[in-house]
Amino acid sequence: MNWIQALLIVSVLSLLVYLLRSRRNARSKAWVKVGYVLFVIAGIYAILRPDDTTIVANWLGVARGADLMEYMLIIAFVFTTLSAYMRFKDLELKYARLARAVALQTARVPEER
Amino acid sequence: MVCVDDGSRDDTGDVALRAGAHSVRHPVNLGQGAAIQTGVEYARRQPGAAVFATFDADGQHRVKDVIRMIDRLAGDDVDLVIGTRFADPGVVTHTPLLKRIVLRSAALLSRRSRKLGLTDAHNGLRVFNKTVADGLNLTMNGMSHADEFIAMAYENHWRVTEEPVEILYTEYSMSKGQPLLNGVNIIFDGWLRGRMSR
Numbered sequence: 002m003n004w005i006q007a008l009l010i011v012s013v014l015s016l017l018v019y020l021l022r023s024r025r026n027a028r029s030k031a032w033v034k035v036g037y038v039l040f041v042i043a044g045i046y047a048i049l050r051p052d053d054t055t056i057v058a059n060w061l062g063v064a065r066g067a068d069l070m071e072y073m074l075i076i077a078f079v080f081t082t083l084s085a086y087m088r089f090k091d092l093e094l095k096y097a098r099l100a101r102a103v104a105l106q107t108a109r110v111p112e113e114r
Numbered sequence: 115m116v117c118v119d120d121g122s123r124d125d126t127g128d129v130a131l132r133a134g135a136h137s138v139r140h141p142v143n144l145g146q147g148a149a150i151q152t153g154v155e156y157a158r159r160q161p162g163a164a165v166f167a168t169f170d171a172d173g174q175h176r177v178k179d180v181i182r183m184i185d186r187l188a189g190d191d192v193d194l195v196i197g198t199r200f201a202d203p204g205v206v207t208h209t210p211l212l213k214r215i216v217l218r219s220a221a222l223l224s225r226r227s228r229k230l231g232l233t234d235a236h237n238g239l240r241v242f243n244k245t246v247a248d249g250l251n252l253t254m255n256g257m258s259h260a261d262e263f264i265a266m267a268y269e270n271h272w273r274v275t276e277e278p279v280e281i282l283y284t285e286y287s288m289s290k291g292q293p294l295l296n297g298v299n300i301i302f303d304g305w306l307r308g309r310m311s312r
Contacts, residue, residue, distance in 0.1 A: 097148045097255050100140050104118075104152050109127070109137045 002049075009048045017041045116156050117171065118149040146170075147259025151252040158247040166247045170238035179279040183241040186277055193246050193272040196232060197239035197279035224261065226268040232276060236260045239279055246272055 020037050047054050047070075054066025063069045117130035121143035131137040138156050140149065150168050157163050165184055169175045175197070183195040200218060217236055227233075240263070249270050252259045267274050 093255060094253050097144050097151075100142055100144055101148065101152045101155065104138045104140050105156055107139065108156055109131050109139075111131055111134045111136060 006048050010045055013041050013044045013048075116153045118153040118156075120144060120146070120149045145255040147252045147262065148255040150259060151250065154247050154250050158244065163247070164244055165241065166243070167241045168238065169240075174281050174283065175239045176280055176282065179239060179277070180241065183239070183277045183279075186275065187241050187243060190275060191273065192275045194240065194242040194267055194274045195277050196234070196274065197237040198232070198234035198276040199237065199279065199281055200233040224264065226264050230264065230268060230274050232264065232274065234276070237279065237281075242272075246270075 017037065020034060047066075051066060054069060056066075058064065058066045058069035061069065063072070115130075115135040117127065117135040117137050119127035119130070119137060119139040121140045127137040127139050136156065138152055140152065153168065154166060157166055165187060167180050167184070169180065179197060183197065186192070186195045200214075217234060237260075246267075249272075250263075250266065252262055252266075254262045266272075
C-alpha cells in the first residue's frame with residue numbers, strides 16, 4: 002500500500018466518524034448518512050484499486066479514472082454550492098422575520114397632539 | 115404615517131417620531147423589501163386601517179400623486195394602484211434615459227407585468243386596500259421585492275391598475291437609488307423565488 006492510500010483512507014474514515022457523531026436533526030439527515038457510508042465504501046475501494054475507476058470511466062467514454070473523479074468532483078461542488086446558497090436564503094428570511102418581530106414589539110407611537 | 119428605520123445609524127427614527135410618525139426600527143439592516151413588509155405588518159394591525167400607501171422616504175414622490183391614487187382606489191373597483199412613470203409614451207418624463215430604457219425593458223420582459231398591463235413595476239409608490247395588506251408576504255429582503263409584489267398580485271388575483279406619477283430625481287434620491295447593475299440581482303432572485311418555501 003502506498004502512503005497516499007493510507008492517508009486518504011484515514012481521512013475518509015475520520016470524516017465518516019465525524020458525520021455519524023453529529024447529532025443534529027438525526028432523522029432528516031439519516032439518508033445523507035446512508036449515502037455517505039456508501040461513498041466511503043466506494044472511496045476506499047477506489048483508493049485501494051485505482052485502476053478499477055479507469056474501467057468504469059471507459060464504460061462512460063472517459064479515458065482515465067482520474068478524469069472521471071474530477072468530473073464527479075465538479076458536479077458535487079456545484080451541487081454543494083447551490084444547496085448552501087438556498088439554505089442561506091432560507092436563513093436570511095428567518096432572520097428578517099425575527100428582526101421584524103423585534104421591530105414590531107419595540108415600535109414607538111408619536112404623542113397625541 | 116409609519117416610518118420604518120432599517121437599522122440606520124443616525125437618528126432618523128427619532129426625527130420621524132418627533133414629526134408625528136410611528137417609528138418602527140429594524141435592529142439590523144435588512145433591505146427595502148423587508149422594510150416595506152414590516153411597515154405594512156405594523157399598519158395592518160392598527161384598528162380601522164383600510165387604505166395603505168407605501169413610498170420611498172427620500173422625497174422622490176409627490177403627495178398629490180398619493181392623494182390621486184387613493185381616490186382611484188376608492189373610485190375604480192381595484193385592490194392595488196401602482197404609480198408609473200411611463201403611462202403615456204408621448205409625455206416627456208424626467209427619468210434619465212438609461213434608467214428609462216432599463217425600467218421599460220424590465221416591465222416588458224416580465225410575463226406577469228405584461229399580463230397585468232403594467233408599464234413600471236419598479237415604482238415605489240403604491241396604494242392598496244386591506245385585502246392586499248393582509249395578503250402581503252414579501253420574502254425578498256432587498257430590491258427584488260417590486261417584482262415579488264407584482265407576482266403576488268398576479269397569484270392572488272388582486273385587481274391592479276396604474277396611475278401616472280412624477281418622480282422627483284433630486285440629488286439625494288439619486289445618491290440613494292439603486293445602481294442599474296442591481297437589475298442582474300433582481301432577475302436572479304426572480305428565478306429563485308419559485309423555489310422558496312413560504
